[in-house]
Amino acid sequence: xxxxxxxxxxxxxxxxxxxxxxxxxxxxxxxxxxxxxxxxxxxxxxxxxxxxxxxxxxxxxxxxxxxxxxxxxxxxxxxxxxxxxxxxxxxxxxxxxxxxxxxxxxxxxxxxxxxxxxxxxxxxxxxxxxxxxxxxxxxxxxxxxxxxxxxxxxxxxxxxxxxxxxxxxxxxxxxxxxxxxxxxxxxxxxxxxxxxxxxxxxxxxxxxxxxxxxxxxxxxxxxxxxxxxxxxxxxxxxxxxxxxxxxxxxxxxxxxxxxxxxxxxxxxxxxxxxxxxxxxxxxxxxxxxxxxxxxxxxxxxxxxxxxxxxxxxxxxxxxxxxxxxxxxxxxxxxxxxxxxxxxxxxxxxxxxxxxxxxxxxxxxx
Amino acid sequence: xxxxxxxxxxxxxxxxxxxxxxxxxxxxxxxxxxxxxxxxxxxxxxxxxxxxxxxxxxxxxxxxxxxxxxxxxxxxxxxxxxxxxxxxxxxxxxxxxxxxxxxxxxxxxxxxxxxxxxxxxxxxxxxxxxxxxxxxxxxxxxxxxxxxxxxxxxxxxxxxxxxxxxxxxxxxxxxxxxxxxxxxxxxxxxxxxxxxxxxxxxxxxxxxxxxxxxxxxxxxxxxxxxxxxxxxxxxxxxxxxxxxxxxxxxxxxxxxxxxxxxxxxxxxxxxxxxxxxxxxxxxxxxxxxxxxxxxxxxxxxxxxxxxxxxxxxxxxxxxxxxxxxxxxxxxxxxxxxxxxxxxxx
Numbered sequence: 227x228x229x230x231x232x233x234x235x236x237x238x239x240x241x242x243x244x245x246x247x248x249x250x251x252x253x254x255x256x257x258x259x260x261x262x263x264x265x266x267x268x269x270x271x272x273x274x275x276x277x278x279x280x281x282x283x284x285x286x287x288x289x290x291x292x293x294x295x296x297x298x299x300x301x302x303x304x305x306x307x308x309x310x311x312x313x314x315x316x317x318x319x320x321x322x323x324x325x326x327x328x329x330x331x332x333x334x335x336x337x338x339x340x341x342x343x344x345x346x347x348x349x350x351x352x353x354x355x356x357x358x359x360x361x362x363x364x365x366x367x368x369x370x371x372x373x374x375x376x377x378x379x380x381x382x383x384x385x386x387x388x389x390x391x392x393x394x395x396x397x398x399x400x401x402x403x404x405x406x407x408x409x410x411x412x413x414x415x416x417x418x419x420x421x422x423x424x425x426x427x428x429x430x431x432x433x434x435x436x437x438x439x440x441x442x443x444x445x446x447x448x449x450x451x452x453x454x455x456x457x458x459x460x461x462x463x464x465x466x467x468x469x470x471x472x473x474x475x476x477x478x479x480x481x482x483x484x485x486x487x488x489x490x491x492x493x494x495x496x497x498x499x500x501x502x503x504x505x506x507x508x509x510x511x512x513x514x515x516x517x518x519x520x521x522x523x524x525x526x527x528x529x530x531x532x533x534x535x536x537x538x539x540x541x542x543x544x545x546x547x548x549x550x551x552x553x554x555x556x557x558x559x560x561x562x563x564x565x566x567x568x569x570x571x572x573x574x575x576x577x578x579x580x581x582x583x584x585x586x587x588x589x590x591x
Numbered sequence: 592x593x594x595x596x597x598x599x600x601x602x603x604x605x606x607x608x609x610x611x612x613x614x615x616x617x618x619x620x621x622x623x624x625x626x627x628x629x630x631x632x633x634x635x636x637x638x639x640x641x642x643x644x645x646x647x648x649x650x651x652x653x654x655x656x657x658x659x660x661x662x663x664x665x666x667x668x669x670x671x672x673x674x675x676x677x678x679x680x681x682x683x684x685x686x687x688x689x690x691x692x693x694x695x696x697x698x699x700x701x702x703x704x705x706x707x708x709x710x711x712x713x714x715x716x717x718x719x720x721x722x723x724x725x726x727x728x729x730x731x732x733x734x735x736x737x738x739x740x741x742x743x744x745x746x747x748x749x750x751x752x753x754x755x756x757x758x759x760x761x762x763x764x765x766x767x768x769x770x771x772x773x774x775x776x777x778x779x780x781x782x783x784x785x786x787x788x789x790x791x792x793x794x795x796x797x798x799x800x801x802x803x804x805x806x807x808x809x810x811x812x813x814x815x816x817x818x819x820x821x822x823x824x825x826x827x828x829x830x831x832x833x834x835x836x837x838x839x840x841x842x843x844x845x846x847x848x849x850x851x852x853x854x855x856x857x858x859x860x861x862x863x864x865x866x867x868x869x870x871x872x873x874x875x876x877x878x879x880x881x882x883x884x885x886x887x888x889x890x891x892x893x894x895x896x897x898x899x900x901x902x903x904x905x906x907x908x909x910x911x912x913x914x915x916x917x918x919x920x921x922x923x924x925x926x927x928x929x930x931x932x933x934x935x936x
Contacts, residue, residue, distance in 0.1 A: 281785040395874050396648075425647040425812060427871050430856040434870075452785055455858035478862050496790040497860050498819035504838040505797065506819060510790035514755060 241312060242269035243414060243446050244293070249306035249316070251285075251292045258519040262288040264470035265306070267545075270463075272413065275440060275447040277457030277478070279493070280467035283515045289467065290416050290450050292316075294333055295323040311413070328359040332407035336419040338399035342391040348375075349387030352406050359410045374405040378435060397428035401435070408439060414446040415439075421456065433460050454494055458482060463552070466490045469516045469526030472545065476553035486548055486555035488566070489527045525558065533559055533569040596904035597633040599835045599913035607774060607806050608636040608659065613668035615651070615658050619879060627878045628654040630830035631668070636823075638773070641800065641807040643821030643838060645814055645853070649875055651830040652810045656776045659808070660694055661685055673773065690720060693767035697779035699759035700751060703766075709746040709754065710736070713766045720770065731769060738802075739765045739795060757788035761795065768799065774806040781816060793820055814857055818842050823911075826850050829875055829886040832905065836912040846914040846921055849887050885917070893918050 251263040263285045270276050280286040291297055293308055295318060308316035315326060335341045343351060352374055353367035362370065368387060375383035378401040391399055400420065407415055417436060421429035437460050440447045449457055457464055458478065465475040466487065474487040485491050495509035513530040522528055528538040537558050545554045559565035597611060615629040629651040636642045644652040658665040661677055670677045677688060696702045703712055710732060717728045733743040739761040741754075751759055760780060767775050777796070781789040797820065800807060811817050817824055821838045826847065834847040845851045848869075855869045871890055876882055882889050888898035895918065903915045908922055 281787060397874050426814070426856045427647065427852060428874060433858070453858065455860040458860050458862045459858055482862050493787065494860055496787045498793070498815040500815045500818060500842060500854070500857055502819070504818050504821060508790035508794055508819065510794055511787035
């Protein structure tokens, strides 16, 4: 996937699978308009894995639901263009989206317990989309369901068809969710925090399974998560969201090797690393994500940024291309710039003089 | 892991908490079966130390934390805190003892009363125990709130829902601190928080620990978080302890196959690091009918016949490093690389 943002465009050959242009999703609330997704543009190529990363409230889940057309019918104000295989789907109603769901796009959710129908047998839940979308009869739908359960490595697949969700463990249920999502052979699979509710050993199994299925089926995968660790090993490209906007996007290796946006850097630094000795001081990000009813006038990260200058508070930086193709970022004084280095040195001196770490933990109150 | 035994307990004068052969069982309806949540574990924590308890869901780590608090009382075993045996204490004595050992929980919002003002929530332990005069109590509450980074003025006017998750966890920490406890049991205190906020809370716990000389029992499933905050780590599986070691030692040279699997399952936030994976099949068996012998043998990559027949005991393989395994990854000598880096990073 590459970016397609006005001047930042450098597109790979071939038609993109998904093309977003200035997508906005706002909500009317008693407090005012919440700008949950505020002008996101990018393209995603067929068969690629994209990670969308951000904190709670960054707009990552609303963005994926906007693309899927899964927003609440009331209160949402949408604009911008979403093209899927060249066809505009941003303005389709629920009824028309039904033809897209399952066959072209499918989604798996965070909580495998509440996303399955507790009163319906596993086999029937997998067979349902096969009958509705592909017009299969009951017998062949159940046979396909069994094969899907084998694909997602569920042992004793035949017996599972007649079991209920509560008879399966959390990891098994998430595999069933994946089987349902894969049933109609979608070209894009959205996974919203698919492993957050799972244990670490099971999480690794599920991520491997998703990657294997993506490759086998030449399917695109959009992995939405707050965990940079999860996306590092399982995506081709990463989009970092903050305050409803895309703040940095790059091929995964480029992003980790050469991140430009101080927010991306701060997000990575705040994770405890297994390689570091115990009691290593963590680089917390002070403060809180912005209020999306009244977002900051300039850069939305400015109030929490340790390298902030006056310009950042007054003017919103555009998405700019970096040296590597496909790498864009939104920052006036990116990581590595002279201004960044100057303030980094200043922060380090302040820290050495007894002030708390460069990214202060204060102000969180 | 399946290990029992007390070889890893230390005979130190400044032991604050000593748990021996702790067993917690819950009946399963009227079937006569029981959930073997905790099956004979032993732990000790020195004054000022942080002990990490790590394992997957259902391994008994939270039950262990609660059984230390006698909530509920364990089925058998001994829990000695500040030199006093808790399991035989009466209700009043136990209530008194709990002022010295406090607990904070995973979900910071639901563990605070939604209808009360935050300052009153933090004040309540002092009121119940009638500590000092009204003025003393006010002063104490304001000081503790300042300490955790919550504005006392705002706390006096606001209810928990007006604060974010990270702030609510700070409030829970303030509440646990007002009685000046010697030990805090933290049950997954940062799992519900965003990484950036998680770092704030972990740093805060480290600061408070230093300032108040606290002893922490830190329960979590995230190995990187546990490593960051702990001095010593105990790895649990299905109600048993597999391995105990100093945290740097444990992560550098895991000796139990389960620890190895856990470590290699962690997603690494760096695509240039090639993780040497030790894939594991399936999920933990049911604690209602735990496997005989070593409880990990059904999933262990190195299991042999002996593992199904005989339960391994915890034994020392290095300085302060104990493992309950018949065939450990290493005997304590050769270093084991869990991952190799393809670049300098």
